[in-house]
Amino acid sequence: QLQLQESGPGLVKPSETLSLTCTVSGGSISSSNYYWGWIRQPPGQGLEWIGNIYYSGTTYYSPSLKSRLTISVDTSKNHFSLRLTSVTAADTAVYYCASSASWAPDAFDIWGQGTMVTVSS
Amino acid sequence: QSALTQPASVSGSPGQSITISCTGTSSDVGSYNLVSWYQQHPGKAPKLMIYEVSKRPSGLSNRFSGSKSGNTASLTISGLQAEDEADYYCCSYAGSYTLVFGGGTKLTVL
Numbered sequence: 001q002l003q004l005q006e007s008g009p010g011l012v013k014p015s016e017t018l019s020l021t022c023t024v025s026g027g028s029i030s031s032s033n034y035y036w037g038w039i040r041q042p043p044g045q046g047l048e049w050i051g052n053i054y055y056s057g058t059t060y061y062s063p064s065l066k067s068r069l070t071i072s073v074d075t076s077k078n079h080f081s082l083r084l085t086s087v088t089a090a091d092t093a094v095y096y097c098a099s100s101a102s103w104a105p106d107a108f109d110i111w112g113q114g115t116m117v118t119v120s121s
Numbered sequence: 122q123s124a125l126t127q128p129a130s131v132s133g134s135p136g137q138s139i140t141i142s143c144t145g146t147s148s149d150v151g152s153y154n155l156v157s158w159y160q161q162h163p164g165k166a167p168k169l170m171i172y173e174v175s176k177r178p179s180g181l182s183n184r185f186s187g188s189k190s191g192n193t194a195s196l197t198i199s200g201l202q203a204e205d206e207a208d209y210y211c212c213s214y215a216g217s218y219t220l221v222f223g224g225g226t227k228l229t230v231l
Contacts, residue, residue: 039167039222046124046225047159047167047210052218060218063122096166106214107157107172114166 002027002034004097004112012091012119018084022097022112029078030055035105036080038071040093041114048093052105053080087119125150125211125223132229138199141226143211144192149221151192155214158187158196161225162207170209171196198228206230 008020022036029036038050051061053071061069070083084091094116098108126144133139143150143158150156156174159167169178171187174194186197194213198205211223 047161047212047222049212049220049222052220063219104172106155106212106220107169108159108167109169109172109178111166111168 002099002110004099004110006095006097006112006115008095008115008117010116010118012087012117013121014088014119015086018082018087018091018117018119020082020095020097020115020117021079022081023077023079024099025078029073029080030075033102035100035102036071036073037098037100037108038082039096039098039108041096042090042093045093050082050095052100054102089119091117092119093117122215122219122221125213125221127209127211127223127226129224130227130229132231133198133201134231135201135203137201138197139201139228141196141198141209141211141228143194143196143213143223145194145213145215145221146192149213149215150189150194152216153214154189156187156189156194157212158185158194159210159212160205160207161210167210201230203230 003025037052068085073080094114096114097112099110158171161167174189175187215221
């Protein structure tokens with residue numbers, strides 16, 4: 001059974017770069033069967049799609065975050081990563097990584113537990 | 122790309138049925154049969170309940186069903202149970218390989 005686990009700093013200073021990793025277990029990140037995604041949720045607010053990546057490295061980004069966002073895959077470590085530059089307090093949120101089947105890339109059926117990231121000096 | 126519109130809250134008594142609406146535009150919900158629904162309990166990760174408008178993941182209760190008409194998708198929960206109390210989010214494909222979520226609906230089981 002596929003499992004996902006987010007990791008990374010819980011506190012980031014304004015204007016700096018937020019970097020998170022999602023480690024995949026129970027399956028290969030190189031599999032063509034999955035898309036890998038990031039979703040975030042500010043405290044007390046709703047879900048926001050950040051972006052997806054396919055095993056080939058093809059990425060799909062939210063238009064509102066595209067200019068600051070990089071999602072990448074590291075097949076040697078079986079993980080994928082998120083990098084968000086020039087963060088502000090508005091980027092404070094629980095960040096989830098998730099996976100979807102390649103035949104239903106919009107439906108995230110496996111989720112990590114989420115990791116809280118606070119942007120503050 | 123604006124968030125899909127959901128009612129802030131709905132409520133129902135055990136055994137009853139409730140419906141949560143999710144209104145988008147002709148650029149997202151109205152154009153694609155790619156609407157999914159997620160259930161989220163407090164402090165937990167979301168759980169996929171419905172995908173491609175009306176399909177249920179394997180093993181999910183048939184008390185949950187989805188539909189779509191025009192720019193509005195709907196999630197119906199029948200035979201309401203206490204454990205259904207949670208936040209529910211819709212999500213739609215919005216073209217150009219992007220997704221958009223709704224603002225979320227808090228379901229209270231009275």
